[in-house]
Each structure stands twice: as C-alpha cells, then as structure tokens.
Amino acid sequence: MTDAPDLTALQRRLVEFAAARRWQPFHTPKNLAAALSVEASELLEIFQWLTPEQSASVMADAATAFRVEDEVADVLAYLLQFCAVLDIDVLAALDAKIDRNELRFPRRDHPVE
Amino acid sequence: MTDAPDLTALQRRLVEFAAARRWQPFHTPKNLAAALSVEASELLEIFQWLTPEQSASVMADAATAFRVEDEVADVLAYLLQFCAVLDIDVLAALDAKIDRNELRFPRRDHPVE
Amino acid sequence: MTDAPDLTALQRRLVEFAAARRWQPFHTPKNLAAALSVEASELLEIFQWLTPEQSASVMADAATAFRVEDEVADVLAYLLQFCAVLDIDVLAALDAKIDRNELRFPRRDHPVE
Amino acid sequence: MTDAPDLTALQRRLVEFAAARRWQPFHTPKNLAAALSVEASELLEIFQWLTPEQSASVMADAATAFRVEDEVADVLAYLLQFCAVLDIDVLAALDAKIDRNELRFPRRDHPVE
Numbered sequence: 001m002t003d004a005p006d007l008t009a010l011q012r013r014l015v016e017f018a019a020a021r022r023w024q025p026f027h028t029p030k031n032l033a034a035a036l037s038v039e040a041s042e043l044l045e046i047f048q049w050l051t052p053e054q055s056a057s058v059m060a061d062a063a064t065a066f067r068v069e070d071e072v073a074d075v076l077a078y079l080l081q082f083c084a085v086l087d088i089d090v091l092a093a094l095d096a097k098i099d100r101n102e103l104r105f106p107r108r109d110h111p112v113e
Numbered sequence: 114m115t116d117a118p119d120l121t122a123l124q125r126r127l128v129e130f131a132a133a134r135r136w137q138p139f140h141t142p143k144n145l146a147a148a149l150s151v152e153a154s155e156l157l158e159i160f161q162w163l164t165p166e167q168s169a170s171v172m173a174d175a176a177t178a179f180r181v182e183d184e185v186a187d188v189l190a191y192l193l194q195f196c197a198v199l200d201i202d203v204l205a206a207l208d209a210k211i212d213r214n215e216l217r218f219p220r221r222d223h224p225v226e
Numbered sequence: 227m228t229d230a231p232d233l234t235a236l237q238r239r240l241v242e243f244a245a246a247r248r249w250q251p252f253h254t255p256k257n258l259a260a261a262l263s264v265e266a267s268e269l270l271e272i273f274q275w276l277t278p279e280q281s282a283s284v285m286a287d288a289a290t291a292f293r294v295e296d297e298v299a300d301v302l303a304y305l306l307q308f309c310a311v312l313d314i315d316v317l318a319a320l321d322a323k324i325d326r327n328e329l330r331f332p333r334r335d336h337p338v339e
Numbered sequence: 340m341t342d343a344p345d346l347t348a349l350q351r352r353l354v355e356f357a358a359a360r361r362w363q364p365f366h367t368p369k370n371l372a373a374a375l376s377v378e379a380s381e382l383l384e385i386f387q388w389l390t391p392e393q394s395a396s397v398m399a400d401a402a403t404a405f406r407v408e409d410e411v412a413d414v415l416a417y418l419l420q421f422c423a424v425l426d427i428d429v430l431a432a433l434d435a436k437i438d439r440n441e442l443r444f445p446r447r448d449h450p451v452e
Contacts (some may be wrong), residue, residue, distance in 0.1 A: 004204035007120050008218040009179055014321040015210055020220040026275045030168035033153075034373060035211040036188070037380075040146075041267030043195075047143040048260040049252045052390070055143035059199050069201055072192065073210035075149070076203055079188055082156075086172050088182055089119035097186035098126055107133040139388045147387040149258060150267075154380030161373040165277070165399045230430035233346050246446040256386040256394035262414070263383045267377040269421075273369040281369035285425050295427055299436035301375070301418055302429055305411065308382075312398050314408055316355055317343035320421055323412035324352055333359040 007091065011080040018081065029086055036078035043071035120204065124193040131194065142199055149191035156184035233317065237306040244307065253314055262304035276328035350419040357420065368425055370373065375417035382410035 005013070018027055046067060047055050060067040083090045118126070131140055159180060162169050172178045196203045231239070244253055272293060273281050285291045309316045344352070357366055385406060386394050398404040422429045 004202060004208045007204065010207050010211070013201055017214065020222050021218055022221050028165040028168050029171060030163055031274055033157045033160050033168075034270055037150065037153040037157045038267045038271045038274060040150040040188075041264045043378075044146045044150045044260055045264045047146050048257055048264060050143055052141040052143055055141050055146075056198075058142060059201075068199065069206040070210060072196060072201055072203055073415065075153075075188075075192055075205040076207045077210065078152060079185065079192070081208075083185060085169075086181065088172075088185055089117060090185055091120065091123060092184060093124050093182040093186040094189045095117045097183060097190065098123070098130060101130065105134055108135050109133050137449045144387055148381055150263065151380045151384045151387060154263075158377045161370055161377060204427055230428060230434045233430065236430065236433050236437070243437060243440065246448050247444055247448050254391040254394050255397060256389055256391060259370075259383045259386050259394075263376065263379040266372075266379040266414075270372045272375045273372050276369055278369060279365040281367050281372075282367060282424075285427075294425065295432040296436060296438075298418065298429055299432040301379075302433045303436065305414055305418070308377060308409060311395075311406065314398075314411055316344060316411055317346065317349060319397055319408040319412040320349050320415045321343045323409060323416065324349070324356060327356065331360055334361050335359050 007080070010076075011084055014077055014081050027081060027085055029082060032078055032082040032085060036075065036082060039071060039074040039078055043068070043075060045076050046071070120193070123189075124197055127190055127194050128197050140194060140198055142195060145191055145195040145198060149188065149195060152184060152191055154188040156181070156188060159184070233306070237303075237310055240303055240307050241310050253307060253311055255308060258304055258308040258311060262301065262308060265297060265300040265304055269294070270302060272297070346419070349415075350423055353416055353420050354423050366420060366424055368421060371417055371421040371424060375414065375421060378410060378413040378417055382407070382414060385410070 004010075018024060046058065046064065050058075058068055079090065082088075117123075131137060159171065159177065163171070171181055187193075192203065228286075244250060272284065272290065276284070284294055305316065308314075343349075357363060358396065372398070385403065397407055418429065421427075
C-alpha cells in the first residue's frame with residue numbers, strides 16, 4: 001500500500017459523498033448488499049472466458065488493468081458503505097474471521113512425508 | 114474503526130495464511146474473483162426476502178449480526194487476496210475512483226428552490 | 227407461453243450457434259456457471275435501487291422492459307448451454323426439486339383461525 | 340429432454356406452490372431477481388476452485404451431480420417465477436435474443452484459410 005488515505009478516511013469520504021447527493025434513502029443495507037454483489041459480478045465478468053493463465057496477466061494490458069482497478073474500487077466502496085450504514089467494523093470482523101480460520105484449517109508448512 | 118489491525122496488516126496475514134496451507138495454486142485471479150462474487154451473494158442472501166425496513170435492523174438479532182459480519186469479512190478477505198495476487202493497491206484504487214465520481218455526480222447540498 | 231419454440235428446440239439452437247462460432251473451447255461448465263451468474267447480476271442491477279413497488283412496474287417503461295427481457299434471455303441461454311454441456315435434463319431436475327419442496331414446505335391453503 | 344413436464348406446466352406448478360404457501364408478498368420482482376442471482380452463485384460455488392478440466396467431470400461424482408442438478412433447478416425455478424410475476428414469455432424472449440445474436444456475431448463455419 002502507498003500513501004493513499006486509510007480505510008477509515010475513505011469510508012468517511014464515501015458517507016459524505018452519498019449525503020451530499022442525498023442518496024441515503026437508496027442506501028438501505030439490502031440495496032447496498034445487492035449493489036456490492038452486482039459490482040463483484042462485474043469484476044468476475046472480466047475473467048469469465050479467460051484461462052487460469054490468461055487471468056494471471058490481466059494487468060499487462062492498460063485498458064483491462066484500468067477496468068479491473070475500477071471494479072475493485074466499486075466493490076470496496078459498496079462494502080464500506082454497507083458497513084457504515086450498519087455500524088460494522090469491517091477490519092475487526094476480518095481480524096476475527098482469520099482467527100476462526102486459523103483454528104479451522106490446519107497449517108501445512110512442513111513437507112508431507 | 115477500532116484498534117483492529119490495519120488493512121495492509123490484514124492483507125499480509127491473509128497472504129501468509131494461504132501460503133502456509135499451500136493454497137496459492139487455487140488462488141488465480143479468476144478463481145478469487147469467482148469466490149468474491151460468491152461471498153457477496155451469500156451476504157445478499159441474508160437480505161433477499163426482507164423489506165427495506167427489516168433490512169435496516171438485521172444487527173438487532175445476535176445470530177443474524179454474526180452472519181452478516183462473517184460474510185462481510187469473507188468479502189473483504191477475497192478482495193484483499195485478489196488485490197495481493199495482482200499487486201493492486203485497493204486503497205489508491207478507491208481514492209482515485211471517488212475523485213472520478215466527484216466530477217461525474219454533482220453535489221446537491223443546497224435545498225432545491 | 228406463446229407459439230415460441232419449446233425449450234428443447236431453443237437449447238439445440240444455442241448449441242448449434244456456439245458450434246458455428248467455434249466457442250466450445252470457452253464453454254467449460256465452470257465458465258458457463260460464471261457467465262450465468264454474471265447475467266443474473268445484470269438482471270438484478272436493474273432493480274438494485276428500486277423500492278418493492280417500483281420493481282413491480284418495470285415493464286411499464288418500454289426501454290426498461292426490453293432490458294429486463296434481454297437479461298432474462300441471457301440467463302436462460304447460459305443455463306441451457308450449461309445443461310447441454312453436462313447433459314443435464316433441466317426440466318426433469320426442476321420437476322424433481324418441486325417434488326422435494328412439496329414435502330419440505332407444508333401448504334397453508336386454509337385460513338389460520 | 341425426457342418426458343418431464345414442459346416449461347409452462349412447471350411454471351404453473353411453481354406459481355401454485357407459492358400461492359398455497361402465501362409467499363406472494365415476498366415474491367416482488369426485485370426479491371426474485373436477488374434470489375435468482377443468489378442461486379446462480381451457489382451453482383458457481385461448486386466450480387470456484389476447480390480447473391477447467393475438473394469442471395468438465397463434476398457429474399462423475401454422484402453427490403456433486405446431485406448438488407449441481409439441485410442448483411440448476413433453483414435457478415430455473417426463480418427465473419420462471421420472476422417471469423410469471425412480470426408476465427414475461429421467457430421462451431419468446433430467448434428466441435428473439437438468439438435472432439439478434441445471429442446478426443451480431445458472424446458464423447465461422449468454414450475453416451480459416
């Protein structure tokens with residue numbers, strides 16, 4: 001990561017952005033969850049006909065790279081707006097989830113013998 | 114946000130988690146985009162039959178709140194892993210996207226007269 | 227339904243269409259499942275910011291009606307191509323599923339007293 | 340296709356099924372579009388970590404084959420219910436779409452020389 005604003009600053013900016021455009025009535029948790037899923041599908045659409053190998057080099061083409069970054073931004077934007085509306089701390093939620101997954105999936109660091 | 118780890122630290126932890134389980138061969142950008150979209154749909158599933166009003170109070174029920182936070186964490190986890198694999202700075206991507214949207218959608222701060 | 231071709235005839239036409247364009251290498255079950263989910267999201271996108279009431283009258287506007295019918299066609303097209311590739315009889319699958327659901331969900335025909 | 344009921348009969352059965360359970364208030368076009376997209380993602384979930392080759396043989400395993408057919412049935416069920424609620428003739432919509440695609444994508448029957 002670079003010197004881009006941190007997650008909390010971006011979330012605050014998104015909330016202010018929606019308020020300044022009077023979009024809050026549209027931003028129910030249900031609508032934001034739908035929009036998040038639509039944006040995630042738009043990201044998937046870029047990859048739908050690619051082989052695994054082709055999918056690994058999408059960033060080599062400038063136009064495709066722009067599209068990928070644009071969709072990634074949309075996904076994060078709706079995720080942060082969803083969490084803002086429901087007062088969810090997304091970083092704490094992920095931290096707790098990784099803790100649970102550490103218990104659920106054993107490490108396989110060492111070579112299988 | 115609280116004193117949860119920051120986004121970069123969580124992303125590093127996710128990358129290390131996948132490596133320790135030897136999951137990298139599965140983590141092509143295409144597969145991660147599919148998984149991200151599947152998790153976003155699992156979040157949407159919680160809301161699919163709810164009215165807009167009901168959707169606003171999902172966090173009042175502890176079991177539903179847990180499920181919502183769990184899915185939110187999964188969405189962010191796959192988004193961060195996707196961005197790690199393609200070396201995308203997701204915070205910079207969102208910052209640039211909000212800049213573009215500021216130009217695209219005019220503010221409506223002042224009352225319509 | 228009208229005198230449109232039946233499902234089997236349309237499925238045959240889709241398979242022939244893809245063969246004539248040499249698209250079969252792209253039409254793995256995985257890719258078709260991804261494309262199906264992307265098209266379903268494009269249908270959802272039309273509704274994402276609508277109230278339940280607004281969503282009930284989307285067909286009143288000719289341009290929106292066209293878009294809805296276009297996405298519905300895409301969803302069915304990919305579903306039929308997916309089933310053709312895996313040799314699944316989709317009508318038999320749905321018939322069997324309704325049978326299972328009849329047992330799973332009790333009828334509530336009679337007024338609650 | 341076998342001697343399973345035709346699409347129109349299955350659609351009628353689904354509409355009757357929902358009415359007998361008093362589910363119509365939940366079956367707004369918006370909710371049905373969300374449910375359709377959720378089911379399409381559940382189908383995709385089966386394939387998300389598979390290679391293209393593995394995805395081609397999912398029907399060889401009885402448990403996976405059952406799961407695939409179950410999700411396919413769910414997708415068609417919600418598509419038919421969506422079309423019933425909005426009075427869309429899905430077969431005619433697909434027929435018209437294939438006509439449009441015939442014009443849009445040229446055939447490549449003959450070997451490139």
